Amino acid sequence: MDFLSLSTPLLVLLGALKACGVVLLLLLARAIYWMFNMLVVAPLFDPLKNVQGPKGSILENHFRQVMDPRVSPDTHESWTRTYGKTFRFQGFGRHDYRLLSLDFRVMSHVLNSPVYEKPWQTRSLLSRLLGKGVFAMEGDEHKQLRRLIMPSFSTHAVKALTPIFFQKAEELRDIWETLIMNPDSPRDLQRGKLPPLPPPLYIPEKPLAEHIIDASHWISRATFDVIGLAGFDYHFHSLQDETEDVYLAYRRMFDIADKAPGLKGLIQLYIPWLEKILPDEGERITQESLRTIHQAGVRLIQSKKTAILAEKASSQEIKEKDILSLLIKSNLSSDAPSRLSDAELLDQLSTFLFAGSDSTSLAIAWCLHLLSLHPYAQARLRDEIMSLSPCASRTSDGPSDLSLTDAIDALPYLDAVVRETLRLCPPVHGTIRVATRDDQIPVSSPILLRDGTLIREGETIPIRKGSYVHIPIEGLNFSPDIWGEDARLFNPDRWSSLPAAARTPAHPGIASMMTFSFGPHACPGWKFSLLEAKIFIATLLPHFVFEPAAEIRKTNSILTRPYVYDQFEFGSRMPIKIGRYTP
Structure with a gap:
């Protein structure tokens, strides 16, 4: 073999290595330029650098102060007192100034303007979990989808679902009564025995309740059943037995999503293919759960679509009242180019289940917790509910669900609570x-x-493209300038004479409360959630008395969940003492 035949491949190899070196150098140079621009150049031209706010070191962040409900109320109060209602704080460092405001005018502009969207990172996380649902959409896609969805959440459509609310509230009531009569009943499928609890924050003078239940877990099971039936006419039967495959798939997936993503999760946002080659246990469970949900969802959508098309062909009235059927009906009546595919319908199904189960169950659980801490309010509300005698015992010869729903919905103190x-x-x-x-x-x-x-009232502050704006939902709900000096206290009577600032409508029907947000991205299911919570409280309270079993604190994951103070390691739970109410 001559020298020329040996040298040619060597030269090719050297040339390839040289080319790779050039590419690597270019990538390195680009990375250095990107970092220098992000850390040094861009901050010089950021108008938020001139807005007052807390100081921090070059890579210090203020996320805990802003996003942890254990400290954020004090943080908002302190920063507002120091810097005014509108200020900036540090995201991932001094180069990442972010705007936060407790000025309702500022938040109204941000939430109503098409200039502001959910960051792609947020939409990516939501899409991975729920698919391309209404919460992950922006722009024209979001408008089109919202137009299709809204008829399913009209007042008439929600009231048609109230028999399901009553059914599951009564089923939960009966299970709790069984547990009180027989605490060792095998129907008590809570996650093992509760560990020893620290003393409660409030101890009543004359204790009435004796048995402890994890209220948040039980109510979550009930609302999961509700959205299964009301949303898609699907029976999870989770109140009776937590073994149904689709229920377990959603539960596993949501439990994983509730955990912080960690460093790997953040990296995967920018390098999505990483999870394909280096899947962890959470990713494997999520993908397995998604397959189970997809298979069941496809069968469900096809079955309902076939039934609706058959009824339309025979000119019969479509009797289905569940949200998915109404959505399919609305979708089929739309112009063909704007219709959703079956895959997109399935994404909405997951979105409804997540938003319609856990968020409402938390609202009901927190309500029982607050009533346990305020026995006078609990007794007053019970008396109001029991003034409607059918509420204490709904029977077949009593009023219709619709008339009873209207009566419950009109109770002023229940509405206020x-x-x-x-x-x-x-x-x-x-x-x-x-x-x-x-x-x-x-x-x-x-x-x-x-x-x-x-910057005077009516004037403006500049913000540059790419800047983040944090919407402090709880912070605005706690604002003394909106709700009065007792804004952080439980006072249902405030709703009978709201301050002028709180009467400014953020969302139809709920005044300036930010809980359901407002503007184009406001929660479409707010009527559903309010009415379901009222019916559950009206069904449970005449039968039980609630007392605190431990000091409960808040933790923020995807949703704000309860945990027992000093027992965070046991996860989210809300133990409450429960006893039978005797007049």
């Missing part, structure tokens, strides 16, 4: 938006900038 609970314990602690272009945000409260410039 549920709204006050949703104000103090919103299932979603906060959300986030990103500016898609440079913008000017109007303010209603003066802002003194770092350079001494005063």
